[in-house]
Amino acid sequence: MLGAMQNWDLRVTHIIDHAAREHGTREILTHWADGSETVTTWAGIRDDALKMTQALRRLGVKPGERIATLAMNHSRHLVSWYGAVGVGGVLHTVNPRLFDDQLEYIANHAEDQVLLYDAAFQPLVDRMKPKWTTIKHYICYDNGEFEQWIGAEDGDTQWAQGDERDPCMLCYTSGTTGNPKGVLYEHRSTMLHAITSVQPPIFDLDARSVMLPVVPMFHAASWGLPWGGAAAGIKFVFSAVNDPVVLCELMNREKVTHSAGVPTVWLSMFQHMDAAGVTLPTLRQAIIGGSAAPRFMIERLMRAGVNVAHAWGMTETSPIGTTGAKCWNWDLLSFDEQVDVKMMQGRVPFGVELRCVDLDDPAKVLPRDGQTSGALQVRGPWVIKRYFKAEADATVEDQWFDTGDVAILHPDGTLQLTDRTKDVIKSGGEWISSVELENAAMSHPAVAEAAAIGIYHPRWDERPILVVVTKTGAEVSADEIKTHLAVSVAKWWLPDAVEFVAEIPHGGTGKVSKKDLREQFRDYKLAD
Ligand code: AMP
Numbered sequence: 271m272l273g274a275m276q277n278w279d280l281r282v283t284h285i286i287d288h289a290a291r292e293h294g295t296r297e298i299l300t301h302w303a304d305g306s307e308t309v310t311t312w313a314g315i316r317d318d319a320l321k322m323t324q325a326l327r328r329l330g331v332k333p334g335e336r337i338a339t340l341a342m343n344h345s346r347h348l349v350s351w352y353g354a355v356g357v358g359g360v361l362h363t364v365n366p367r368l369f370d371d372q373l374e375y376i377a378n379h380a381e382d383q384v385l386l387y388d389a390a391f392q393p394l395v396d397r398m399k400p401k402w403t404t405i406k407h408y409i410c411y412d413n414g415e416f417e418q419w420i421g422a423e424d425g426d427t428q429w430a431q432g433d434e435r436d437p438c439m440l441c442y443t444s445g446t447t448g449n450p451k452g453v454l455y456e457h458r459s460t461m462l463h464a465i466t467s468v469q470p471p472i473f474d475l476d477a478r479s480v481m482l483p484v485v486p487m488f489h490a491a492s493w494g495l496p497w498g499g500a501a502a503g504i505k506f507v508f509s510a511v512n513d514p515v516v517l518c519e520l521m522n523r524e525k526v527t528h529s530a531g532v533p534t535v536w537l538s539m540f541q542h543m544d545a546a547g548v549t550l551p552t553l554r555q556a557i558i559g560g561s562a563a564p565r566f567m568i569e570r571l572m573r574a575g576v577n578v579a580h581a582w583g584m585t586e587t588s589p590i591g592t593t594g595a596k597c598w599n600w601d602l603l604s605f606d607e608q609v610d611v612k613m614m615q616g617r618v619p620f621g622v623e624l625r626c627v628d629l630d631d632p633a634k635v636l637p638r639d640g641q642t643s644g645a646l647q648v649r650g651p652w653v654i655k656r657y658f659k660a661e662a663d664a665t666v667e668d669q670w671f672d673t674g675d676v677a678i679l680h681p682d683g684t685l686q687l688t689d690r691t692k693d694v695i696k697s698g699g700e701w702i703s704s705v706e707l708e709n710a711a712m713s714h715p716a717v718a719e720a721a722a723i724g725i726y727h728p729r730w731d732e733r734p735i736l737v738v739v740t741k742t743g744a745e746v747s748a749d750e751i752k753t754h755l756a757v758s759v760a761k762w763w764l765p766d767a768v769e770f771v772a773e774i775p776h777g778g779t780g781k782v783s784k785k786d787l788r789e790q791f792r793d794y795k796l797a798d
Contacts, residue, residue, distance in 0.1 A: 293503025
């Protein structure tokens with residue numbers, strides 16, 4: 271027997287219909303790369319998205335096909351999110367900070383049909399065009415091209431209909447070993463995530479909120495804000511440039527109440543604020559995630575009366591995993607104790623389950639005792655089942671996704687990240703593969719063995735260092751190794767330091783023990 275309620279598929283086009291209907295006049299402001307500004311509304315975003323849906327149909331785009339964007343945060347990018355899903359397509363947000371091999375791989379792997387891009391990325395597009403084999407249509411957001419393209423349509427159309435389990439969005443993550451991997455979100459998972467993201471303790475969003483999201487729309491779906499923000503009817507202030515001078519000016523002029531970014535972003539804002547004597551009096555919610563927020567950052571924001579939502583999540587979790595929702599006894603804690611709580615990664619909303627398992631015996635589930643650390647696993651309706659185009663595999667079907675993070679769970683559910691098992695380094699919110707650095711280093715004739723680890727860096731959170739054992743009798747300098755690496759990896763991947771050692775620690779199976787190596791370099795200090 272079925273229940274007797276109405277059919278209302280959990281498709282994300284309902285979100286923009288709602289925003290236009292209930293919050294139609296709420297503004298979306300964009301500060302463009304050339305310094306100009308434009309203002310539209312949720313109703314305007316929907317009108318343009320409908321036109322884009324028609325324009326995509328005219329290009330022959332079919333439901334399920336991938337429509338890629340290579341763009342910073344702005345209103346045309348937001349239109350494209352809803353326009354792409356409106357045609358039944360899959361929005362693929364490409365991270366322009368990836369380097370050429372990765373960009374080539376992901377666009378071809380995704381089989382992107384259309385690419386919408388910022389003029390700032392024209393050189394990248396020109397360089398990659400011959401290598402991208404599936405993209406048939408290139409549309410630039412600037413120079414009037416996008417407006418002209420959608421302006422040829424009247425917007426008198428319907429969103430594509432379909433199943434709520436249809437895919438709607440694709441994001442690649444390089445936070446794993448090997449090639450970047452695609453995470454294919456579905457309408458249903460995205461809707462459930464959006465509904466959760468507007469629960470008060472999550473991001474504290476409502477129709478009064480003015481949000482400047484610094485987290486890019488190509489990073490884990492800008493933490494779902496383009497969906498959640500529409501559901502709550504917030505005002506967005508977008509900046510297509512990430513200059514702290516511009517960001518602070520916008521925040522004060524537009525009376526921004528909410529912002530979101532990785533710790534590196536907050537740090538560069540603080541530096542500018544100190545140098546220019548600027549404060550952010552209207553800000554009351556700072557969402558920090560992607561890397562651990564340092565104590566001084568949390569303290570500074572809290573002293574300024576800002577609520578810090580220190581969140582943990584992954585591209586694979588849409589990305590909300592935990593947020594800084596307050597614990598029941600929050601008001602009974604001293605300021606220092608409150609900072610202690612915020613230093614941890616917070617607690618799950620309803621819909622996410624966490625557990626830690628023994629690092630050597632994953633069948634053993636560990637107690638939530640606030641002491642025992644283990645491999646963090648997660649499950650829920652907006653958590654990945656398998657990567658895009660990966661074969662169905664019985665072990666993943668049991669639904670606990672292995673995060674590659676090492677954590678302690680406290681009795682009240684608070685998550686505390688302590689380490690990582692995945693062999694990647696996160697610098698300024700972007701991933702660096704240690705394995706690729708090591709392979710590149712070991713192709714040098716003087717190198718016997720090399721291991722890359724992340725070291726705390728005050729600005730970038732982590733920077734790689736390379737630990738090298740040279741071949742007997744061989745001589746090589748740190749600079750020679752860096753020059754050798756520069757041939758195969760991006761400049762921002764190059765290790766900040768190369769350290770020569772007699773031996774690199776190995777575990778029982780003969781593999782390099784990164785845990786021991788990190789321990790060995792625990793007090794290592796990098797130059798700023
Ligand atoms: P991404 O998929 O690029 O968003 O990266 C997700 C990974 O970033 C997680 O698995 C963690 O390793 C790391 N991460 C995210 N949030 C935090 C946080 N608040 N503290 C420490 N690490 C974090």
